[in-house]
Amino acid sequence: MLIFENILLALTAIRSNKMRSFLTMLGIIIGISSVIAITSIGASAKGVVGKEFESYGMNNMYLYVNWAMTPDGVDYEDLFTPEDIEALAARYPDDIQYIAPSISSSSKTKIGRTEGKLNMTGVAADYNKYKNMKMLHGRMINKSDVDGQKDRIVIDKKAALYFFNNENPVGKTLGVVINEEMKDLTIVGVYEIEASIFDGMRASDSYSTYVPYPILEYSDPATSYLELYTNEKKNQNDLGTEFSQYLSRIKGKDPQFYTFESAESQMGTINNILGTLSIAIGAIAAISLVVGGIGIMNIMLVSVTERTREIGIRKSLGARTSDILMQFLIESMIISAIGGIIGTGLGVGIAAIGMSFAHISVVIQPSVILLAVGFSAIVGVFFGLYPARKAAKLDPIEALRYE
Amino acid sequence: MTEDIIKIENMVKVYANGEIQVKALKSINLTIQKGEFVSIMGSSGSGKSTLMNILGCLDRPTEGHYYLEGIDVREKSDNELSAVRNKKIGFVFQSFNLISRTSALKNVELPMVYGRIDADERHERALELLRRVNLENRADHMPNELSGGQRQRVAIARALANQPQIILADEPTGNLDSESSVEIMDIFTIFTKLNRENGNTVIIVTHERDIAEFTDRIITFRDGQILTDERLRTKEVIPC
Numbered sequence: 001m002l003i004f005e006n007i008l009l010a011l012t013a014i015r016s017n018k019m020r021s022f023l024t025m026l027g028i029i030i031g032i033s034s035v036i037a038i039t040s041i042g043a044s045a046k047g048v049v050g051k052e053f054e055s056y057g058m059n060n061m062y063l064y065v066n067w068a069m070t071p072d073g074v075d076y077e078d079l080f081t082p083e084d085i086e087a088l089a090a091r092y093p094d095d096i097q098y099i100a101p102s103i104s105s106s107s108k109t110k111i112g113r114t115e116g117k118l119n120m121t122g123v124a125a126d127y128n129k130y131k132n133m134k135m136l137h138g139r140m141i142n143k144s145d146v147d148g149q150k151d152r153i154v155i156d157k158k159a160a161l162y163f164f165n166n167e168n169p170v171g172k173t174l175g176v177v178i179n180e181e182m183k184d185l186t187i188v189g190v191y192e193i194e195a196s197i198f199d200g201m202r203a204s205d206s207y208s209t210y211v212p213y214p215i216l217e218y219s220d221p222a223t224s225y226l227e228l229y230t231n232e233k234k235n236q237n238d239l240g241t242e243f244s245q246y247l248s249r250i251k252g253k254d255p256q257f258y259t260f261e262s263a264e265s266q267m268g269t270i271n272n273i274l275g276t277l278s279i280a281i282g283a284i285a286a287i288s289l290v291v292g293g294i295g296i297m298n299i300m301l302v303s304v305t306e307r308t309r310e311i312g313i314r315k316s317l318g319a320r321t322s323d324i325l326m327q328f329l330i331e332s333m334i335i336s337a338i339g340g341i342i343g344t345g346l347g348v349g350i351a352a353i354g355m356s357f358a359h360i361s362v363v364i365q366p367s368v369i370l371l372a373v374g375f376s377a378i379v380g381v382f383f384g385l386y387p388a389r390k391a392a393k394l395d396p397i398e399a400l401r402y403e
Numbered sequence: 404m405t406e407d408i409i410k411i412e413n414m415v416k417v418y419a420n421g422e423i424q425v426k427a428l429k430s431i432n433l434t435i436q437k438g439e440f441v442s443i444m445g446s447s448g449s450g451k452s453t454l455m456n457i458l459g460c461l462d463r464p465t466e467g468h469y470y471l472e473g474i475d476v477r478e479k480s481d482n483e484l485s486a487v488r489n490k491k492i493g494f495v496f497q498s499f500n501l502i503s504r505t506s507a508l509k510n511v512e513l514p515m516v517y518g519r520i521d522a523d524e525r526h527e528r529a530l531e532l533l534r535r536v537n538l539e540n541r542a543d544h545m546p547n548e549l550s551g552g553q554r555q556r557v558a559i560a561r562a563l564a565n566q567p568q569i570i571l572a573d574e575p576t577g578n579l580d581s582e583s584s585v586e587i588m589d590i591f592t593i594f595t596k597l598n599r600e601n602g603n604t605v606i607i608v609t610h611e612r613d614i615a616e617f618t619d620r621i622i623t624f625r626d627g628q629i630l631t632d633e634r635l636r637t638k639e640v641i642p643c
């Protein structure tokens with residue numbers, strides 16, 4: 001087999017023709033680097049999306065009217081009443097940890113000369129237990145705030161900093177307008193939430209706050225959206241289906257009348273999109289690998305022709321057909337493996353640079369690298385086979401006569 | 404007892420280039436015994452190289468038989484022919500045929516690479532061979548850094564690498580200046596020693612009558628046929 005000798009021979013041949021070797025590798029380099037970059041970016045993005053959803057809680061769910069089922073608009077009776085919510089919570093005591101109408105409102109507020117906009121999300125008691133948030137001062141909205149419909153508010157760290165500098169704002173009040181009514185809300189707590197990749201997409205001029213949900217309700221407290229935190233040990237899809245079908249039943253509707261969206265299913269959707277994207281771009285990369293392979297074949301054919309005389313000499317000295325075959329096969333394999341290694345480095349670099357713009361640390365999958373280098377070597381063997389066979393089958397005397 | 408190491412029967416070689424057919428050898432019969440020192444002469448185009456290429460198993464006859472050590476080479480497989488070229492025959496070409504991007508030493512090692520001799524021994528033996536042709540101080544030189552005579556001596560060292568019994572040399576000094584007679588004599592001295600001291604069967608193609616006269620037997624070709632076959636000396640046959 002003369003593996004070692006042939007590797008040395010291949011390296012010498014590659015070195016003695018550096019520019020050409022590099023250009024030969026280019027197709028493989030481009031193919032492999034795009035595969036590595038894309039899969040690394042995909043894996044990194046997947047990791048980030050997963051973390052993002054974890055911070056929301058993977059057991060977060062919304063129940064709502066399936067708009068597709070009501071082409072003529074939603075009737076008032078179709079909305080969720082406090083009785084419906086109670087009935088649902090009572091029916092599934094073990095599976096529903098938290099349930100509240102999902103209502104929000106926004107208002108301007110002013111502390112001295114500092115003016116700003118608040119986005120108020122209505123919550124029931126102990127919301128912080130389910131959503132991944134940290135209380136810095138005071139407490140979260142509790143049961144007595146909700147039951148007593150008290151004018152209380154929990155603000156975010158950034159709002160605290162903006163309106164009150166570094167002072168502890170607990171006990172201070174914020175004047176807001178809710179449903180065209182002036183209200184002074186007493187701050188009972190300050191929270192912090194981990195930075196999210198979606199932060200940039202949100203309107204930066206409004207601060208997130210939480211208030212007891214009843215104070216956001218109109219005189220008639222029927223809502224179209226419910227927010228839930230469910231039993232995380234169960235399949236979220238099954239739970240969502242069960243809940244929405246139960247609601248449909250008690251309200252005398254078709255089973256599909258109410259529907260749900262869970263964090264899990266959203267993450268699934270995003271992962272699906274990322275997956276499809278990776279496959280699509282991966283296919284393009286695979287095509288460029290094939291093109292790279294054809295480039296190698298082309299150059300190897302030229303190289304065989306150029307070295308016809310050398311092949312003749314080797315054969316005259318006793319090289320077997322298989323020796324010459326191995327020589328050229330190993331050469332094309334090494335060319336494409338080197339291309340694969342350079343491509344891997346480049347791909348990781350591209351992924352790292354790309355991800356650093358998004359402030360995401362890059363996830364490198366060793367299996368992908370192994371696969372890429374292995375695959376490029378296979379490309380080398382596959383596309384090197386024809387030129388190598390052509391070289392190996394040369395007749396010694398014909399090859400020696402070649403000028 | 405002598406052994407017919409090479410035996411050729413009714414050998415014909417026809418080169419067919421499309422329409423035109425060239426009959427380079429016309430029914431040759433020839434026997435060469437082990438340990439003979441033979442020169443082949445003849446005008447240009449008379450078929451000398453054609454015969455040598457067939458003897459060296461680089462080419463195949465169109466008709467007839469070539470028995471090497473009593474075995475018809477027609478019966479041999481591709482790999483067996485490679486082994487013959489590697490171990491039994493050392494071929495020296497007019498145009499040296501060194502591999503250009505490879506040092507003198509590596510060129511000499513090449514037949515041993517294909518003979519699967521391990522790297523250390525290969526290296527040792529290649530150095531020893533270069534010493535024998537007085538080129539040990541040129542081991543790391545590339546062929547283009549050597550004179551014609553030096554190149555041919557590297558090529559001879561390479562031909563001897565696997566200690567073949569038969570040495571075939573097709574106009575080994577044909578590419579050297581006729582003025583460099585010292586180089587030419589050096590090369591013929593090597594072949595003479597190989598035959599006289601080592602017992603190799605040596606066959607040389609040459610155009611020089613005075614060179615041919617160093618050998619024991621002169622075969623003259625004309626137009627694809629053997630014209631004369633003269634024995635200058637009969638070798639004292641060593642009884643065995």
Ligand SMILES: Nc1ncnc2c1ncn2[C@@H]1O[C@H](COP(=O)(O)OP(=O)(O)OP(=O)(O)O)[C@@H](O)[C@H]1O
Pocket residue numbers: 418419420425426427445446447448449450451452453454
């Ligand atoms: N590959 C070939 N194709 C066609 N004809 C060839 C080929 N090789 C040799 N010939 C012809 O065969 C004949 C014998 O050629 P050969 O090379 O054996 O001559 P030679 O005796 O070695 O001559 P020289 O002394 O010039 O080397 C010549 O007529 C030559 O033209």
Ligand SMILES: [Mg+2]
Pocket residue numbers: 451452453573
């Ligand atoms: Mg000739």
